[in-house]
Every structure is written in C-alpha cells, then in structure tokens.
Amino acid sequence: MIKEIEQIAEVAGYLWQKGWAERNGGNITVNITGSLSAAYKSSPAVKGPISIGQKLPRLKGCFFYCKGTGKRMRDLSRSPMENGSIIRICDDCEHYEIISDVPVMPTSELPSHLAVHNYLIEHGSPFKASLHTHPIELVALTHSREWLEKDAATNMLWSMIPETKAFCPKGLGMVPYMLPGSVELAKATIDTIDEGYDVVMWEKHGVFAVDTNIIDAFDQVDVLNKAAQIYIAGRNMGFVPEGMTAAQMAEMSKAFNLPK
Ligand code: 13P
Ligand code: ZN
Numbered sequence: 001m002i003k004e005i006e007q008i009a010e011v012a013g014y015l016w017q018k019g020w021a022e023r024n025g026g027n028i029t030v031n032i033t034g035s036l037s038a039a040y041k042s043s044p045a046v047k048g049p050i051s052i053g054q055k056l057p058r059l060k061g062c063f064f065y066c067k068g069t070g071k072r073m074r075d076l077s078r079s080p081m082e083n084g085s086i087i088r089i090c091d092d093c094e095h096y097e098i099i100s101d102v103p104v105m106p107t108s109e110l111p112s113h114l115a116v117h118n119y120l121i122e123h124g125s126p127f128k129a130s131l132h133t134h135p136i137e138l139v140a141l142t143h144s145r146e147w148l149e150k151d152a153a154t155n156m157l158w159s160m161i162p163e164t165k166a167f168c169p170k171g172l173g174m175v176p177y178m179l180p181g182s183v184e185l186a187k188a189t190i191d192t193i194d195e196g197y198d199v200v201m202w203e204k205h206g207v208f209a210v211d212t213n214i215i216d217a218f219d220q221v222d223v224l225n226k227a228a229q230i231y232i233a234g235r236n237m238g239f240v241p242e243g244m245t246a247a248q249m250a251e252m253s254k255a256f257n258l259p260k
Contacts, residue, residue: 013077027107048097068104159243173197
C-alpha cells in the first residue's frame with residue numbers, strides 16, 4: 001500500500017478515537033498522482049465515467065484516493081481499499097472513473113474536495129490532502145454569532161495556548177451554513193481558502209482543512225480544537241478565559257516569525 005493511503009488509514013483511526021467521526025461523518029481525499037505507477041494508472045475502469053458536476057480543468061491526468069460515501073472512518077482505518085477508492089479524472093475534466101478493485105462510490109463532499117484540489121494545482125500549491133471532519137468543540141463555536149464574525153474565533157483560539165498560532169498561523173476561515181455536498185459549498189470553501197485560510201469552518205457542520213499531507217491537515221484541526229476545548233473548559237469552570245494578552249501574542253509572533 002502506498003504511504004499516502006497508510007497515512008489516511010492512520011488519520012481515520014484518530015478521527016474515530018476523537019469522537020469526530022460519528023457513523024460516516026467526515027471525508028478525506030488525497031492527490032496521489034505522483035505516487036502511482038504508470039501501469040496502475042492505465043488500469044481499466046471498474047466503474048464510470050461518472051459526472052463530477054463541474055468542469056475542473058486543472059485535474060486533467062490526476063488520481064485521488066477518496067473516502068467512500070456512507071463509509072465509516074473506523075472501518076476505513078482497518079480496510080482503506082474497501083471503504084474508499086482510487087479515481088482517475090477523465091480527459092474532459094468533467095467525469096471520473098473508479099480504478100481500484102472494489103468500486104466504492106466517493107464521498108458526497110466530492111464537489112468541495114475536487115474543486116479545492118483544482119484550486120490548489122492552479123495556484124501552484126504543494127498541498128495534496130484535504131480533510132473534512134466534525135470536531136465537537138469547533139462545531140459548537142459556530143452555533144454562536146459571536147464566533148462567526150471574521151477572525152473572532154481565530155483570535156480567541158490563538159490566545160488560548162501559544163502554540164496554536166505557531167502551528168495554525170493562517171487561522172480559521174468561516175463559511176456560512178450551506179447544504180452539505182453542494183457545489184455552492186464548494187465555491188464558498190474555495191473563496192475562503194482564497195482569502196488565505198487553510199482551515200475553514202463550515203457553519204454548524206464541520207471543518208475543511210488542506211495541507212501537504214493528511215497527517216498535517218489532521219494536526220491543524222487537532223491544534224485548533226484543543227484551543228477550543230481550553231476555552232470551553234474555562235467557561236465550564238465558571239469564568240471567561242482571559243487569553244494571552246496582545247503584548248504576549250505580539251512577542252510570540254515575533255519569536256516564531258509569524259504574520260501579525
Ligand atoms: P460521506 O459519507 O458522503 O463522506 O459524508 C459524510 C459527511 O460528513 C458529509 O458532510
Ligand atoms: Zn460532514
């Protein structure tokens with residue numbers, strides 16, 4: 001099994017252990033074009049062509065591992081090729097084919113995943129992995145108008161524990177509630193990534209994070225959710241957490257060479 005799929009299986013196990021992956025909750029796609037042999041790439045289609053629902057010209061010649069729709073992360077962690085599949089984007093960039101042995105239909109969030117991969121390639125990004133998950137505390141924050149304001153959650157989360165900004169220097173973007181799996185949600189996700197975020201909240205639903213590999217994408221969400229847990233722990237103890245001061249944040253940003 002290629003390294004990327006081993007990492008996906010590892011992360012799927014963490015998502016289940018964290019309680020972020022109820023039933024079939026969450027999905028993962030990784031661009032594995034660079035890791036497949038030429039012989040494998042020319043395998044006959046097991047299923048398809050299937051419409052993507054949009055034309056994504058930058059995905060020509062690309063291959064992705066995709067979690068299967070309705071499949072459980074806890075099952076994927078043990079059997080990634082029975083709970084996900086490898087797809088090949090067709091030359092028209094509007095369809096894909098499944099080429100792995102078990103024809104598992106890809107995640108319902110494929111519109112967002114593939115549109116984001118198309119955007120990343122277009123912008124010369126080294127990011128190859130995208131993760132959607134349902135982290136409890138981060139999702140809870142999006143049920144309050146206060147934290148949906150631009151960068152309100154980012155600044156609060158950064159101030160909970162110094163490493164948060166160091167490891168998530170771009171903060172947390174916000175996408176207003178939209179129908180799961182919709183092309184509108186995909187477009188809004190790209191717009192928010194285009195603003196400079198690599199971790200995006202889907203209001204009252206979950207997180208969408210991109211990074212070079214799936215381990216790093218998971219780590220970003222883990223770090224941000226930990227900060228949210230600290231905030232909530234303070235509230236549960238009956239006080240509003242103070243947060244690091246502006247001077248402490250500025251000192252930290254300078255020491256770690258982070259943007260202001
Ligand atoms: P899938 O099972 O189709 O991946 O859907 C899970 C999910 O979290 C949708 O937002
Ligand atoms: Zn979801």
